[in-house]
Amino acid sequence: MKRYDVVVIGAGIAGLECASILTKEGMSVLLIEQGAVPGGFFQPFRRRGVTIDSSVHYIGSLDKGQFMERFFSYLGIMEMVDFVRMDNDQFESVCLEGEVFPFAMGHSNFVERLAGFFPKEKNGLQRYADAIKSVSLLSIEGVRRGEGFSKESMEAITTSVGEEISYYIKDVKLRRVLMGNSIIYLGDEKVTPFYVHAMTNNSYIESSWRIRGGAHSVTEAIASKIKSMGGEIRCSEEVKSILVEGGKSVGIETKSGERILSERVISTIHPVHTSDMLGADSGLKESYRKRVAELKNSPGMFCLYLIMKQGQYKYINRNFQLLGEIPVMVSMQPPQNGSEFAEVITLIAPMLYDDVAKWSDSKPGQRGDEYCEFKKEFSDKLIKRAEVVLPGLNSSIEYSCSASPLTFRDYIKTPMGSVYGVVKDCKRPLSTFLPVKSRVENLYLAGQSINLHGVMGVTFTSLLTCSEILGGGVAKKVGL
Template sequence: MTQSWDVIVIGSGIGGLTAATLLAKAANKRVLVLEKHFERGGLTQTFRRDGASWDVGLHYVGGLNKGSRIRTLFDYMSNSALEWNKMPDDFERFIYPDIEFLVPSDRLEYQKRLIDIYPEEATAIRRYFTDLDDIYNWHVNGTIQLALPWPAKDLTSLSRRRKSKKATQTTKEYFDSRFKSAQLKRLLSTQWGDYGMVPSESAFAIHALVTQSYMDGAWYPKGGSSRISRTFETNIEAAGGVIKVCKEVTSIITDKNGKVCGVKAVDLSGDKLTEVEYHAPSVISNVGAGLTYTKLLPTDGEIGRRTAAVRKLIERIGSGISSVTLYLRLSKPVSTLGIKGENYWINTTIEQRDLDSQTEAVIAGNPGFGYMSFPSSKSGEDRFHTAEVLALVKAEHFSAWKATQHGNRGKEYLDLKDRISRGLLDLAETAAPGLKSLVEYSELSTPLSVIDYISSPSGDIYGLKGTPERYHGAALLSKSYVPGLYLTGQDAASLGIAGALVGGLMTASRVLGPFGLISIMKQVESEAKGGPCILPDGKRCLDKTKAVVNAKTALTSSIWKLELDLENTVAFVPGQYALLKVAPFEWRYYSIANIENRRLTLLISTRTGGHGSTYVEKVGVGAETEVELPFGSFRLQKNDCHKSNGGSWQANIR
């Protein structure tokens, strides 16, 4: 089976979705996005347990004040359907044994607070804020340069050269050459977790980019980060494109001239695995430089020769950091503890330990560093109360279980997770006394979770490390080695959500040619100034089926039978599931009870009180919605996560 498209995107993370959405809306390209997982969105997806939800990778985003370039792009790609909640004015709390510092949403106030504490460092502090500006612009201009036509590309390159030495020194080298106070240096480097490298490893460029992006505060998507993929999807589908989940790309296809012409994939959506080919003259990879050049393309022959240098660079830079995250559902809002929704960066020592030592401490149940946030407070959720406690770790410390299967990793692994969970909760309690008493449910993810659900082979969450060597090798990373193939996401631009989004913008621009960036931004800015929101003229995505509610029956006090008439005939096998649209940009999956003569029957529990529960209780006969089906198979497995009423059985989806 083969299908043809204008552009194929591998991976539905923020970089891939940005490129796909811009090509669809700004250039009317028919784009196919292929996602291995059953959830779209990559690190912007959320997951749910009994109605409560947590973000997987998006914790907060900077630079989203009205009129900013990033906000304008988000508004354009979501047709302004994606709303953002501003976090508290003091949005970060840095906690150390000898000092606690609140980071304000105002650059001048931030500078003033630091100078009030360290008056003898006033000159260096002022210079630091100036340098953040300069190197932030150095970084941004370097990224934009990749999509500019000549001679603008060369002129931009010349203007950046005099600042390159400062940008590509390590963060530690920068701090040591400018500040005397060890405490101040440690305080300023607290947000190293946002880019995953301690100061002795990170380039000052990545520190400046991340720190500067939060000078006006931080934002979080209203309703949760999964709204991003669903709002972007509208434009992809309007141009005749589609996001296909449960599709694992196994290789990129080239023709006899060495030009990209499509991909091979395995369809994971049915009860049997099937191979499929998709054809397009342009392929965008959002699965990382390493996986693209070492797995999806041949490493021998002519293509192997062309990519040899970049593969060596990728190996030298190495994979980034991973994480363990403790997800908590609470009985009460954290406001009862005096918490306003700010992030907590918790440190038990002023010393900066290396990553191996930090990982060993986490595994021993005695973490010295952690990040805590409160998704429900940030998203505006008032029915469920949630928290997350995260520690950064090196994934190789979990390699003993890499060959095992999710849900079947043995007692030693479960004991390890229990020890890590208790250590993280103890750490959180030191910063937020009383938190433990509110915990109703807890669940821990490890680097193996990242490998399983984000398809990151080494479990890293930030892609290639933002080291000086990465910036020295930027020309190699940005080069196109196979005609028609483009990288996007974090490895194409920079780390994090905003970095991956900018990477998607640059990639879409390059696909459209030398003036692609100018063309895209002209449309983005026109809409931002009040111009019409113009959706592409295309056919509706065929992977979704219109459905009309035919009947609903309350089988018990908490179980409903919902019957829907489908627009199209759909075949299924027992054990498969359907995605049902239950609210704008909100979808829930349910096991298919039956499909007969285009009549779909679902059984829906209202025990959790979430969006799906509300939908089935309130929906009337004749109401229209959409379903996406069929997918994979459900199987029951024991959920050994900590819960107030003990373990439970839950559905696991392939």
């Protein structure tokens, strides 16, 4: 029986990154995934011959020398993916009370553009920009040292985003604008740590990029690199349990009954599911299981995917964040073949699982007319909201389909359709930021529920996890 150095559970972006790092550094790795293909939230779907991104709409920090560019270059995939740089002076338009406020790339540019609307707050904006940059730099330094959070960054973890922004900014409207893209991390000004806001916003302000051809081209590129270096990927294989002997993880058992042995195991799935895979012989205390089970998950999303009539609507190389009772993000996929017209537009809004809980026992495609009517009514609201910035949108739609929290629950297997994993709470940092080294020896954790969500946040955590296994030095090889 073959014994691996590491078995990685879950082939979303976290699992792919961990498997790629460890394989590149000479370890024998098996990446195992219950879905038919790797990718997680990067998975696309097709309708009417068009490939549609399900969840990932843009990535930050990809300019030369920036965090994600260094990491993807280390993996060897930068030239394998068609990244499209968004508008430099307005990669994001925050729409509030009839006004449009630009988020620009580059910290100085970001400050100057917003100061044009809020001249009295220019100094505060500069201090805010310096603060989010500082949090990011301190966090990267923590990765270099292999310690995760540096002592210096703890203040950003235990301070709410609302409190910290108010410290720099006096104008109430500007405070709302700076929180304008909070839909991308479902931020709550009283609960969300400033750390989450700073790491997310700083990444996009450094540089923002879309992906022509679909976000899945990133995960496909990483998967191909894993295989080329001798790593193994097995899909359509569900893990039943994590094997533990003498207090140490020694492998996994699949639902088909196969036992696969390894020196170490990395779980990139939700901590609750990881806990469920550990039997009584794992030594995991019931108090810990209970604490994990009680962790609050982020809300879900409702995504409306619009395939546009050919040549009807011009492509716009920035996102719109529409603030209001129903916050909506509007994003376009880069068109193929150099076309100037949009092919796919996605409208995204937060949605609680409770909104769809009455259909929770149903299966995809069998939820009934009432559910379809519910989705149609909500879709119509989103289109009406989006027409504020995209006039004539409704008449330009060829075809539409949508995804609710039930969709993400059933296809991505996240608890209650949560899109960003465990909610990070500035008042409970020790409970909601989980260490990459688990309570079971040789069992490690990664993924968006551990440290930070999003591509950059998950990558940050993957590096920490692999540093624990490899004994450091990974950050230096990446070039951080």
